[in-house]
Every structure is written in C-alpha cells, then in structure tokens.
Amino acid sequence: MQQKTITTDVLDIAYLEDGAPDGWPCIMGHGFPYDVNAYAEAALILAQAGARVLVPWLRGYGPTRFRFAETLRSGEQAALGADLLAFMDALGIERAVVGGYDWGGRAACVVSVLHPERVVGLVSGNSYNIQNIARSMEPASPPEEAALWYQYLFHNERGRRALERNRRGFARQLWAMWSPTWAFDDATFETSAASFDNPDFVDVVIHSYRHRYALVTGDPAYAAIEAKLAGQPPVRVPTIAIDGDSDGVNPGTAHHAKKFEGFFERRVFAGAGHNLPQERPAEWAQAVLDVRTAAGPA
Numbered sequence: 001m002q003q004k005t006i007t008t009d010v011l012d013i014a015y016l017e018d019g020a021p022d023g024w025p026c027i028m029g030h031g032f033p034y035d036v037n038a039y040a041e042a043a044l045i046l047a048q049a050g051a052r053v054l055v056p057w058l059r060g061y062g063p064t065r066f067r068f069a070e071t072l073r074s075g076e077q078a079a080l081g082a083d084l085l086a087f088m089d090a091l092g093i094e095r096a097v098v099g100g101y102d103w104g105g106r107a108a109c110v111v112s113v114l115h116p117e118r119v120v121g122l123v124s125g126n127s128y129n130i131q132n133i134a135r136s137m138e139p140a141s142p143p144e145e146a147a148l149w150y151q152y153l154f155h156n157e158r159g160r161r162a163l164e165r166n167r168r169g170f171a172r173q174l175w176a177m178w179s180p181t182w183a184f185d186d187a188t189f190e191t192s193a194a195s196f197d198n199p200d201f202v203d204v205v206i207h208s209y210r211h212r213y214a215l216v217t218g219d220p221a222y223a224a225i226e227a228k229l230a231g232q233p234p235v236r237v238p239t240i241a242i243d244g245d246s247d248g249v250n251p252g253t254a255h256h257a258k259k260f261e262g263f264f265e266r267r268v269f270a271g272a273g274h275n276l277p278q279e280r281p282a283e284w285a286q287a288v289l290d291v292r293t294a295a296g297p298a
Contacts, residue, residue, distance in 0.1 A: 001043060005063070008086035010071060014063035015056035019047030025096035026051040026288060029084065029104020032205060033171035034275055035061055035195035041281035049289055056087055058103055060204030062195035073200045075208025077131050077229060078222035081110025088118060097292050101125025101276050113233045114225065121291035125276045127241035127253035127266065130229055136213045147249050150174060154209040163205060167196040178248040179273025238263040238295045240287045244272030244279070263294045
C-alpha cells in the first residue's frame, strides 16, 4: 500500500492506497485505539478484486494533522463523518463502498445516513454506530458498564494524564480485553501504536469520550450535523453489519436491525473480537464484496 496525503479545509489527511487508480472506490475506517494497519490484509484482497482501497488515518492518529492551531481537537461523531465526506470530496470520489468499525464505522454510518447518494454500500462493525447522546446517561447492565471503564476514566483529568503518560499501555490493555482470542504479537501492536504518538491524539480521544456523554460542547462547525444525528436517522443504503462473538467491549447488536431500511444482513464472525478487519481480513473483505454485489450495478 502506498502512503499519500490529501488536504481538506480542516486536515491534512494521510492515507494508504492500494489497487488500480481506476478501480471501484472502497474507503475503510479504523477505530480507537487502532490504525490503518487493521486493513493491511483485507485491502490486498479487495485490491485484487478490482477495488481502489483507501484507508485514512483518523484525526488525531498517525501522520494526519490539523491545519490550524485554533481548530478544536474534537472527536465527536459529526466531525468524523465530516472528515470522511471531505476526504471523498478532496479525492473527487462521487460514490464509494464505505465501511469501518468503532470510530471508523461511526464515520461511515454518519455519511451513509446523511449523504446516501454518496454511498454504494456500507459495511459496519457493530451495526448502527451513531451515538444517541440525549440518552447517554441511561445506565446499561453491570457487565456492559464494567466494559466501559476506560470511557469513565477519560471523563476526568486523572484519565487524561493517564492516557498522556502511557498511550501504549492503555491501548494494549484494550486490545487484549476487547479481542481475548486474538494472539497478536509485539510487532503487530507496535506497528499500530506509532500512530498514537500524534500530537493531537490525547485531545481528540478525550474530547470524543466526553462529548458522547454531553460532558463537553462540540465544535460549532459541526453543530448542524449533530442536530441531524440527534434524530437517530435510519440507514437506507445496502448494509452488512458485523459483530465478533468474542468482542470484549460490545455484547452484540442484533437489536440494531430496526435501524436499517432496505438490504440488510448481519454477520457474526466466530472467535473474533472487536478489531474485526485485522482479526478476520478475508471475511471482512468478503462482506465488502458482497455488499457491493447487493447494491447492484453502479
């Protein structure tokens, strides 16, 4: 895969590209705390199937940089969706298969619901990833609350300092807890962990986990988008949603089916945790190919 950079109004977005330049566009997004290396194997499979695969580093990760010091280092869902749309615009991509998991899946869902004309099909890890911030203070079951310990830690300044001082330690802890059956080695982790050295990583992460609970305000530039997302709009583009049956942070999303209209299929990757494309690259790539087929002729 070749590393490139494209400039938007807000960011210099670094990304990896694989496949023929005239291939069908496929944009995949990584989550927290992961990076573009989650798609190394899946991208190769997709490129061999004729895709032009584009995998950007999210804001706050890797070589992606904010253009201006005064820009709020927001990690809110509207910002992630706006970044994805701006990425498509900067590259002149009219329509694409979009997908991702965790933060990257959220960005893909945001674009899918607000700009369905730009989306051929959606592959979404953990299904409907748009946050319902208005109901964020409603408690979940004890096991679900226990799994979210890191979010609550990030709500206070002790958590900020902890992440700043030990980015790799917290990320590795989450990798192990969220994917208990994935036997990743030191080299695999370190390849991705370099992306957490981004100077804006901590600010973006902390803002993300505070904003989703309405503990901080968002960037006014994205207020209109957040207002639309508050209505929890349905996904109307062809979608394949995926869960891992060993996901240590998400107990499953079968109940999300009602949020999808039109073609929808939910798949469960046996033995997989949270980092779906890296743990099951062939199955992830097949889901991308299948949703494109389900969408019909371009």
